Amino acid sequence: MRSSPLYLEPRLEPRLRSVLQATDFLHTLVDALGSPLNVVLPEQITENEERFRAVYQRHHLSGDLYFAHKANRSSALVRQLAVTGAGMDVASLAELQHVLGAGFTPDRIMATGPKNREFLWLAARAGVIVNLDSKAELESLAELVGKYVLPRVRVMLRLSAFQAPGVKVLSRPSRFGSHVSELDTLLDAVERHRDAVELIGVAYHLDTIGLPEKAVALETCIRVMNECQRRGLQPRAIDIGGGFGVNYLADGGQWERYTTELTNAVLGRRPALTWQGHGYGLRSESGTLRGALGLYPAHRPVAAEGYLDELLSYPAPSLGRPLATLLLENLYDLVIEPGRALVDQCGVALARVLEVRHTPTGDCLVRVEMNGGDVSLEEHGVLMDPVVIPRDGSRPAPDAEAVGVYLIGNLCLEADLITRRMVFLPGLPKPGDLLAFANTAGYFMDFSADHALQQPIARKVAAYQENGTWRWRLDEQYWPITCTGEQS
Amino acid sequence: MRYDSITDVIGNTPLVRISPAVHGLKNIDLYAKLEMLNPFGSVKDRAAWNMTRGGLATAMERGDSIVELSSGNTAKALAVIAGLHGLPFKSVTNRMKVPEIKDLLLLLGAEIEELPGQTECLDPTNTDDPLTRIHRVLSESETGYLHTDQYYSALNTEAHIAGTGPEILRDLDGHAPDYFIACVGTAGSSTGVATVLRGHNPAIDVVGLVAHKSDFIPGIRNIDEVHEVGLFDPATYDTIESVSADEAIDGMLTLVRRCGMLAGPTGGGAYHGAVRHLRKVDAELTERRTAVFIVCDRVESYMSYVRKRRPELLNQPPRQNSVAGLAPAELTAATVIDVESAQKWIAEDHPLVIDLRGPFAYAALHIEGSINIVDELFDELLHGGLPFGRSRPVLLACPVGEKSVRYAALLTRMGHPDVRSLSGGIIGWRDAGAPLVRD
Ligand SMILES: Cc1ncc(COP(=O)(O)O)c(C=O)c1O
Ligand SMILES: Cc1ncc(COP(=O)(O)O)c(C=O)c1O
Numbered sequence: 001m002r003s004s005p006l007y008l009e010p011r012l013e014p015r016l017r018s019v020l021q022a023t024d025f026l027h028t029l030v031d032a033l034g035s036p037l038n039v040v041l042p043e044q045i046t047e048n049e050e051r052f053r054a055v056y057q058r059h060h061l062s063g064d065l066y067f068a069h070k071a072n073r074s075s076a077l078v079r080q081l082a083v084t085g086a087g088m089d090v091a092s093l094a095e096l097q098h099v100l101g102a103g104f105t106p107d108r109i110m111a112t113g114p115k116n117r118e119f120l121w122l123a124a125r126a127g128v129i130v131n132l133d134s135k136a137e138l139e140s141l142a143e144l145v146g147k148y149v150l151p152r153v154r155v156m157l158r159l160s161a162f163q164a165p166g167v168k169v170l171s172r173p174s175r176f177g178s179h180v181s182e183l184d185t186l187l188d189a190v191e192r193h194r195d196a197v198e199l200i201g202v203a204y205h206l207d208t209i210g211l212p213e214k215a216v217a218l219e220t221c222i223r224v225m226n227e228c229q230r231r232g233l234q235p236r237a238i239d240i241g242g243g244f245g246v247n248y249l250a251d252g253g254q255w256e257r258y259t260t261e262l263t264n265a266v267l268g269r270r271p272a273l274t275w276q277g278h279g280y281g282l283r284s285e286s287g288t289l290r291g292a293l294g295l296y297p298a299h300r301p302v303a304a305e306g307y308l309d310e311l312l313s314y315p316a317p318s319l320g321r322p323l324a325t326l327l328l329e330n331l332y333d334l335v336i337e338p339g340r341a342l343v344d345q346c347g348v349a350l351a352r353v354l355e356v357r358h359t360p361t362g363d364c365l366v367r368v369e370m371n372g373g374d375v376s377l378e379e380h381g382v383l384m385d386p387v388v389i390p391r392d393g394s395r396p397a398p399d400a401e402a403v404g405v406y407l408i409g410n411l412c413l414e415a416d417l418i419t420r421r422m423v424f425l426p427g428l429p430k431p432g433d434l435l436a437f438a439n440t441a442g443y444f445m446d447f448s449a450d451h452a453l454q455q456p457i458a459r460k461v462a463a464y465q466e467n468g469t470w471r472w473r474l475d476e477q478y479w480p481i482t483c484t485g486e487q488s
Numbered sequence: 489m490r491y492d493s494i495t496d497v498i499g500n501t502p503l504v505r506i507s508p509a510v511h512g513l514k515n516i517d518l519y520a521k522l523e524m525l526n527p528f529g530s531v532k533d534r535a536a537w538n539m540t541r542g543g544l545a546t547a548m549e550r551g552d553s554i555v556e557l558s559s560g561n562t563a564k565a566l567a568v569i570a571g572l573h574g575l576p577f578k579s580v581t582n583r584m585k586v587p588e589i590k591d592l593l594l595l596l597g598a599e600i601e602e603l604p605g606q607t608e609c610l611d612p613t614n615t616d617d618p619l620t621r622i623h624r625v626l627s628e629s630e631t632g633y634l635h636t637d638q639y640y641s642a643l644n645t646e647a648h649i650a651g652t653g654p655e656i657l658r659d660l661d662g663h664a665p666d667y668f669i670a671c672v673g674t675a676g677s678s679t680g681v682a683t684v685l686r687g688h689n690p691a692i693d694v695v696g697l698v699a700h701k702s703d704f705i706p707g708i709r710n711i712d713e714v715h716e717v718g719l720f721d722p723a724t725y726d727t728i729e730s731v732s733a734d735e736a737i738d739g740m741l742t743l744v745r746r747c748g749m750l751a752g753p754t755g756g757g758a759y760h761g762a763v764r765h766l767r768k769v770d771a772e773l774t775e776r777r778t779a780v781f782i783v784c785d786r787v788e789s790y791m792s793y794v795r796k797r798r799p800e801l802l803n804q805p806p807r808q809n810s811v812a813g814l815a816p817a818e819l820t821a822a823t824v825i826d827v828e829s830a831q832k833w834i835a836e837d838h839p840l841v842i843d844l845r846g847p848f849a850y851a852a853l854h855i856e857g858s859i860n861i862v863d864e865l866f867d868e869l870l871h872g873g874l875p876f877g878r879s880r881p882v883l884l885a886c887p888v889g890e891k892s893v894r895y896a897a898l899l900t901r902m903g904h905p906d907v908r909s910l911s912g913g914i915i916g917w918r919d920a921g922a923p924l925v926r927d
Contacts, residue, residue, distance in 0.1 A: 060888045062915075167590060167600040172607070210605020226852050229926070243608040256701045263712045289715035290620065297606065321846045328887040329845035330852060331915055340608075380609070443609075 005402035005424035006258045010384045010438040011250045013345045022470045035352035036370035036458040038445045042080035044346045051305040059324035061334045066110050068242045068339030069095045071442045076462035076478035078102045083480045089337040093119040124150045131156045145196040158203045164216040165318040171213050199233050205241025219316040239335035245303040246344045248384050255299035274421045295381040304341035340442035347441030349375045353433045364405040371409035375437045376448045386435040400427035497527040499651045503659040510746050515773035519780045528565045530785035536565035538647035539636040552632035567596040586706050588789040638674045640718035648680025664689035667779035669762040671697045671708045671754040675720040696725035697761040703733040707754045731757040755783035809870045811894040822897040824911040827920040839881035853924040881906040889913040
């Protein structure tokens with residue numbers, strides 16, 4: 001019996017859908033600039049920012065949004081944000097240099113994560129906000145400010161290891177931030193270094209999709225702010241980090257069918273769905289399913305600004321009132337650092353099909369001109385089908401039969417699979433066709449790409465619309481002022 | 489009936505016929521096995537007692553804790569049994585999704601640990617299922633544990649092989665029914681009962697019910713999760729079908745409103761699944777048949793579950809003096825006052841200043857001389873009438889002036905002659921540089 005195709009079609013909003021339909025445009029780009037090629041859509045990021053702002057408005061909250069730069073290196077995306085009111089969250093010296101050059105003034109930049117001395121110095125010298133990862137970092141910063149006679153630095157304190165009331169809510173231990181239990185010594189140090197630093201807020205970033213853990217963290221921050229005020233410090237903002245998530249798939253039913261069939265495949269109740277029976281974390285032990293599905297929940301009805309809305313409406317675990325109400329009535333600003341969610345729908349990775357081959361064991365392999373590092377969907381556990389963009393502009397015939405294929409890369413390594421799972425396509429692609437990996441701007445484009453085998457790293461272009469047609473520039477040539485649709 | 493211990497009351501639950509006028513089946517007698525009448529409230533009392541009774545003496549001697557992965561009825565029964573024997577009980581759960589049960593467990597003295605949610609960024613080192621994690625925690629722990637292990641322990645199934653199954657046979661005069669329908673959580677009850685009944689009637693049709701994949705029905709698993717259960721063997725069931733949360737609630741409504749059985753959602757799900765399955769065969773039958781389904785627990789713990797999914801079922805008549813009933817014209821007609829004028833007004837006329845924010849925020853910073861009545865409480869007070877005289881002017885303040893204007897309109901409607909709302913709220917007050925104090 002032939003199994004029916006298990007599609008995982010990407011969710012496409014109008015702008016991304018439109019560029020994927022511009023097939024000549026995309027083929028011309030890859031012909032000229034090579035495969036793989038990354039395309040970013042800067043105009044989309046403005047729209048995403050507005051959606052987050054709307055949630056602020058609905059809850060009457062004020063405060064700033066900082067894009068977590070680590071999600072994408074694109075200059076176009078960063079420069080686009082420079083013309084809106086957004087800020088930038090930078091986590092390395094190079095990222096800081098990049099955003100200063102893109103036009104961000106220091107009041108709109110926040111340095112996060114553990115920092116080396118050079119990063120700390122440039123941050124302090126430029127006068128950006130420093131989100132302090134530890135007490136030791138505070139001491140180094142104060143020392144730099146004293147030694148090089150720098151102006152007082154605005155700082156936030158990143159906290160971790162929050163404890164819930166009533167029920168113990170376990171959280172994965174974080175390597176970042178200061179333990180809440182050591183708050184007193186930390187605040188003592190802030191007071192001691194009053195001349196060097198000005199405390200403007202407290203922060204957390206938790207790598208979890210669980211609302212209860214975040215609610216505990218946010219409520220704790222509200223209590224910590226109160227303690228700061230009792231000490232006479234005057235912080236105004238609570239920074240709740242990123243982690244708002246993205247909904248990658250168009251159809252929740254497809255996701256459910258796929259994961260059910262994956263379970264059946266792991267238990268041996270249907271033919272394998274993955275290369276050599278890989279189980280994505282699941283395994284079978286005497287017929288019982290063990291392990292945990294190591295996949296991003298690709299269909300997430302509540303994600304991005306919707307997730308923020310849900311968190312803000314969530315009741316605080318001990319104070320009871322919704323978290324947004326607590327922020328508001330305590331007169332605190334809300335700061336967020338979305339990465340993945342802010343670049344939702346902002347880009348696509350293109351790769352040319354080189355070869356389509358059937359193995360003696362009956363598998364179909366599609367070799368593409370890219371490697372696993374160029375589109376790190378698998379590494380991040382996001383399962384999403386590529387869109388086939390035929391060379392000749394044809395669409396697959398309506399009666400064409402769906403095929404299950406494995407996508408392999410250009411590294412000559414057995415492990416260089418673009419997908420460890422069988423990907424179902426509505427028809428067999430031909431050499432010369434493009435595979436478009438949609439919605440890859442958040443972490444899947446350039447986060448892990450490197451020069452193995454001296455294969456080129458994908459170039460990046462920024463695509464934008466002018467009078468209804470798609471135009472492009474190299475990413476580094478894109479400045480939003482020349483691409484506003486009026487004239488160029 | 490007299491007993492020496494509450495644990496002796498476990499089991500021997502009644503088998504009650506559902507009226508054909510309710511289920512509409514012509515040729516089938518449908519019976520409910522009322523496991524909800526067990527002393528701690530559910531079918532899990534049997535499993536909990538059977539999994540612990542043998543180990544209690546040793547555990548008491550060594551001072552071990554009882555530990556289980558459960559967020560529901562098993563935890564509840566184990567908490568009671570632990571309490572009876574002076575032992576601590578710890579429940580580890582993925583998520584406490586039913587607040588009433590969480591509160592009840594805390595009341596019973598249980599310790600609850602909630603496991604972390606899924607990571608936002610994929611962490612390849614994190615491939616453990618909750619059970620494997622518990623096993624690891626237990627093996628690393630210094631102190632002793634009695635881990636009942638409901639998803640794997642044969643003692644769970646055994647409780648139903650020895651009790652539930654034979655009771656059904658006895659009550660049907662020694663005959664096994666033709667159909668048996670049950671929801672599957674740990675699979676203990678359905679497996680145990682099916683084993684006994686099939687022994688008497690190999691032709692019996694056993695239906696296992698799971699939740700629709702995207703739905704949550706507290707106490708049972710969905711079609712994928714069921715494979716994680718050690719006791720689950722697909723061969724136990726002739727068919728596995730799924731029920732949605734809505735169907736379970738509909739079934740529950742029939743049981744509570746028309747059958748006098750105060751069943752919870754899985755009882756309702758079993759009823760719905762039973763009637764759906766039996767209706768297909770009923771018309772073809774030429775002789776009478778018998779079917780049994782299990783009612784696992786009671787409705788009372790699921791009020792917030794129902795409120796969330798089907799709020800219309802708990803509909804209440806609109807209340808008096810409610811901001812929800814204000815007309816737009818009343819809102820625009822309410823008096824607002826800006827910060828500067830408010831400061832002057834306070835100094836001259838000493839209005840009662842009411843701060844509608846939460847007590848935590850009020851304690852941190854507020855307008856000097858104001859009193860704090862949090863909005864929820866204020867709302868309650870107003871249902872009963874004006875909580876202050878009409879002669880005293882009132883200034884209402886909330887964070888941004890949005891709530892206060894509603895209450896100002898409502899108080900005006902209730903006949904107060906001089907209520908004003910602080911425009912821009914406490915935030916506007918602060919931003920205007922007006923003083924806030926902390927006592
Ligand atoms: C401190 C901090 N802020 C923000 C983010 C962005 O998270 P996300 O892309 O999930 O929104 C990260 C991600 O690692 C982070 O570490
Ligand atoms: C409310 C409810 N219904 C049904 C069941 C299923 O019973 P079993 O675990 O024996 O399959 C449970 C068990 O957890 C339950 O709590």
